[in-house]
Amino acid sequence: MAFFEILQTIIPQAIFFAAPLILTAVGGVFSERSGVVNIGLEGLMVMGAFVGIVFSLTFDSVLGGWTPWVAIIAAMFISSLFSIIHALASVTFRADQVVSGVAINFLALGLGLFLTEQWYGKGQTDIVERPFYSTDVFLLSDIPIIGPLFFSGLALTSYLAIILAFVGWFVLFKTPFGLRLRSVGEHPMAADTNGINVTKIRYIAVMISGAMGGLGGSVYALTIALNFSHATIVGQGFMSLAAVIFGKWHPLGALGAALFFGFAQSLSYVGSDVPLLADIPQVYLMIAPYVLTILALAGFIGRAEAPKAIGKPYIKGSR
């Protein structure tokens, strides 16, 4: 295969598979930047996938072509409500944020499977009628070189993910709200002294991560899995969490890290067609993304510095 052809296979796939990770990871950045560890990303994705699928199945006959779009919005909304549990536990009640996040993971999967059983009488839902399909972007896909690489064979949700990563960056670094959010995560007492409501900001940040995680999960379910079962979301949330850290708690860093995961995964299957990689046993290609992540975290990208107050509940008046 010629070099360009290989790129043409790998790049759209990488972006396609990175989309759910990008969305969830950007949400994770918001939560962690405000000082709340969010191990519950996996659970929030599960919740999103569940709501997205159930909503699609239920309202398909009413909404027609708009079903998947309304479904991801519903998933965002419900997941963001669901994430309040995490906010309540870790902000208001000052619990261990890791434990609370794990609880979210357990609860989401248990609740999802339980309700599936109750509503549909079986262990997994049916396949949705109308998922997101990939499309060629009008006119842009005809541009030579760039067109086939970036504007064909992608679902619109992939563009949504990339756009939202930039929106996330803008909100976090260019708006007063973003500044407040970051200050709460770095030095909550100083922020409090300046009249910022630490609790409120942290609640909002966790809810943003819930909405984005729900969006990520529902996009995954509606583009790739097409139904909901115990095997729908398996580890994507944790990969997003890795992308948050790999991306140095920066929305665009998280975007890059998620794309990198997608790229590495795509490469591991296309690898057998690439001259240089053809002789490497596939198992090495399959573990490559994870090995590279560990290497990167171990120092190649410099130290990843976490927000200062991360994981610490803020107690008014204490020093």
Added chain:
Amino acid sequence: MKIKKFMLMLTLLLALGMVLGACGSGDEGSGSDSGGEDTENSGSDGSDSGSAEGGDFSVAMVTDVGGVDDKSFNQSAWEGLQAFGEEHGLEEDEGYDYAQSESDADYNTNLNRLVRQGYNLIYGIGYLLQPAIEEVASQYPDTNFSIVDSVAEGDNIASITFKEHQGSFLAGVAAAHKTESNHVGFVGGVDGDLINKFEAGYIAGVKSVNKDIEVDVEYAGSFAASDKGKLIASNMYSGGADVIYHASGATGNGVFAQAKDIKNNNPDENVWVIGVDRDQHEEGAIGDDNVTLTSMVKRVDIAVQDVSQQAMDGEFPGGEVLEYGLGDEAISIARTNEEALTEEITTAIEEWKQKITNGDIEVPSTRDELKEFESSL
């Protein structure tokens, strides 16, 4: 104070999560937290009548963690028992019953409970139960046991296995007739003896029809990675393959998703998926079209009914390894998609099926046997 209260709440929350999780795969949908109780109750009923009647034949099964409604082999086995019970006028919970396992730790407990309730024949569904069956069977030599999809040692155990390679061979025949690019694909779950059986049979089927057809083989490394399934399918289809046979559980969802995606963008495109274990016609539906060419169906229910019948007649095949295949109708090829599976293809399938059941062809079940088979073509 607040913290203490919170810890209490958190504990409750976690406990709730566990309970709900356990119920999710639960039984009969009879109520929120009655999952455990329910089987418990039905169990005690069973023991009462079982001991009272004594001589009558009764049969039960223990599911693996998939649960009795997994749309796959647990469900199929249970349907087999229900049919068997109906045929012989047995009553549910007395003549036949199931016990659902919520985790690997439940296998021994469930088996022991059913033994004490006096069931004559007890099935373990799925290879996960193999160690538990062996252990319990050695403790109760008077009860008969049977394991599905695995081989267990013991004079009172009958092992039920399937000749998946035979069904896969026919799937290969269908693929070879349907392909227009002379290029087909195989997506496996985990690379191991079981799935290699599917692979070997499939390739043998394809090559028997036309030696020049190219077969791509990829393993996702998991039965639950639909993203990898989609990725692999996307590569195969863009690489020119037009029929993909998947033996990969939920990973196959991704294969279906990719095929439907291609079909959606271009309805005239020749892309097909061959399903596995049960008829996956529903998974392939897109509008009025359907990308599911056919499915390799494993009839656990037929095998379960057959063994139950033998046991009832006093001819329980203890210590034997039973292999169910095309001849017993326990492996079949789904014919739901009549539009795609043309007359010509079904005739070809029937012809090859005859040759297999006659013993004219020995379908390879490992990669080594496949090499021999290919060189003999």
